[in-house]
Amino acid sequence: MELVNSLEGRLLFAVPKKGRLNQATLNLLEGADIQFRRENRLDIALVKNLPIALIFLPAADIPTFVGQGRVDLGITGWDQVREHDAAVSAAAAHGGAPAQGSGCEMITELGFGSCKLQVQVPEKGQYASSADLIGRTVGTSFVSLTADFFAQLEAKANGTAHDSSRPQILQTKIVELSGSVEAACALGVADGIVDLVESGETMRAAGLKAIDTVVESTAVLIKSRSPSNPDLVDLIASRIRGVITAQRYVLCQYNIERSGVAAATKITPGKRAPTITSLDDGWVAVSSMVEKKKIALVMDELTRVGAHDILVLDIHNTRE
Ligand SMILES: Nc1ncnc2c1ncn2[C@@H]1O[C@H](COP(=O)(O)OP(=O)(O)OP(=O)(O)O)[C@@H](O)[C@H]1O
Numbered sequence: 001m002e003l004v005n006s007l008e009g010r011l012l013f014a015v016p017k018k019g020r021l022n023q024a025t026l027n028l029l030e031g032a033d034i035q036f037r038r039e040n041r042l043d044i045a046l047v048k049n050l051p052i053a054l055i056f057l058p059a060a061d062i063p064t065f066v067g068q069g070r071v072d073l074g075i076t077g078w079d080q081v082r083e084h085d086a087a088v089s090a091a092a093a094h095g096g097a098p099a100q101g102s103g104c105e106m107i108t109e110l111g112f113g114s115c116k117l118q119v120q121v122p123e124k125g126q127y128a129s130s131a132d133l134i135g136r137t138v139g140t141s142f143v144s145l146t147a148d149f150f151a152q153l154e155a156k157a158n159g160t161a162h163d164s165s166r167p168q169i170l171q172t173k174i175v176e177l178s179g180s181v182e183a184a185c186a187l188g189v190a191d192g193i194v195d196l197v198e199s200g201e202t203m204r205a206a207g208l209k210a211i212d213t214v215v216e217s218t219a220v221l222i223k224s225r226s227p228s229n230p231d232l233v234d235l236i237a238s239r240i241r242g243v244i245t246a247q248r249y250v251l252c253q254y255n256i257e258r259s260g261v262a263a264a265t266k267i268t269p270g271k272r273a274p275t276i277t278s279l280d281d282g283w284v285a286v287s288s289m290v291e292k293k294k295i296a297l298v299m300d301e302l303t304r305v306g307a308h309d310i311l312v313l314d315i316h317n318t319r320e
C-alpha cells in the first residue's frame with residue numbers, strides 16, 4: 001500500500017514483465033539512465049533518479065493500461081497495440097463504448113522484437129491461400145485481429161463491403177489459444193493458425209508454412225493521449241531515441257585528399273551531414289555516422305575512392 005501511495009506525482013511507465021521483449025527493454029532503460037531496483041515479486045519499481053515508476057505488466061496488457069490512460073508510457077509489441085485496437089473496435093461494434101482508436105499513440109519504433117503475425121497451415125495440407133480457410137477453424141492468441149482479417153477476406157469472397165463498425169458474423173470459426181498455438185493443427189483443434197513468426201523455426205518444427213501476413217511488428221514506445229507530465233514523456237522519448245541511434249550506428253573516420261571528398265561523402269553522407277576537418281597538404285579528415293549493418297561495404301567503397309586510415313568507432317550514446 002505504501003508503494004502505491006508513493007506513485008503520486010510520478011509518471012507511470014509500463015514495461016514487459018517477461019517474455020521476448022523483457023531483456024531488450026531493460027537494456028534500453030539502462031542506456032537511457034533510468035535507474036531502479038525491483039524488489040522480488042513486486043511489479044512496481046520506483047525510479048531513483050527521475051519522478052517515474054515502472055510498472056511490470058504482460059506485453060499483451062500494456063496497450064489496455066496505456067489506452068485507458070491509467071499508465072502514461074509503455075513498451076510493447078506493435079502487434080499487441082493493433083490487437084487492442086481491433087478489440088476496442090469490435091466491442092464498439094457490439095454496442096460498447098464508441099471506438100475512438102485504442103487511446104495509444106506510437107512515439108517510436110525501438111529496433112528490436114521484429115516478427116510477423118502470419119496465417120499458417122500444414123505444409124502438406126489442402127490449404128494454399130487464406131481464403132481457403134474461410135468456413136474452417138483458425139486457432140490464435142490474436143482473436144480480434146484474426147476476426148478482422150477473416151471478415152475482410154469473407155467480404156471480398158462474397159463481393160460485399162467490409163464494415164468494421166458493424167458486428168461481424170463470421171463463417172470462419174476463431175478459437176482463442178493462449179500459447180503453443182503451433183500445436184493446434186497437429187492435434188486437430190484448428191485447420192490453420194495465426195501466430196507470430198520470426199526465424200520460422202517454430203513454424204517449420206510444427207510442420208507448418210506461412211501463407212499470409214496479418215501484421216508486421218516491432219517493439220514500440222507508446223504513450224497515452226493525455227500523459228500526466230508531457231515534458232517528462234518528451235525527455236524519455238528523446239533519451240530512448242538517442243540510445244537506439246547509438247545501437248544502430250557506428251562512427252566512421254578517415255582521411256582523404258580534398259579532390260576525393262565529393263565521392264567519399266556520397267558513400268558516407270552521415271545521418272545529417274559528415275564533419276569535414278582540413279589537414280595539411282590538401283588532405284581532409286572526415287567523420288560520419290554509418291549504419292552498423294552497412295559498415296563493411298562502406299569501408300570497401302571508401303578504400304576504392306582513395307580513403308586512408310579508416311577507423312570505425314562504437315557510439316555509446318547520442319542526442320539530436
Ligand atoms: N519470436 C519472436 N521474435 C521476436 N519478437 C517476438 C517473438 N515472439 C513474440 N515477440 C514479440 O514479443 C511480444 C511478447 O511475446 P511473448 O511471447 O514474449 O509474450 P509473453 O508476454 O511472454 O506472453 P506469453 O509467454 O504468455 O505468450 C509479442 O507481442 C511480439 O511483439
Ligand SMILES: O=P(O)(O)OC[C@H]1O[C@H](OP(=O)(O)OP(=O)(O)O)[C@H](O)[C@@H]1O
Pocket residue numbers: 019020179180181182195196197198199200201202203
Ligand atoms: O519464428 P520463431 O523464431 O521460431 O519464433 C516464433 C515463436 O516465438 C513466439 O513464441 P515464444 O517462443 O515466445 O513462446 P510462446 O509460444 O509461449 O508465446 C511465437 O509465439 C512463436 O511460437
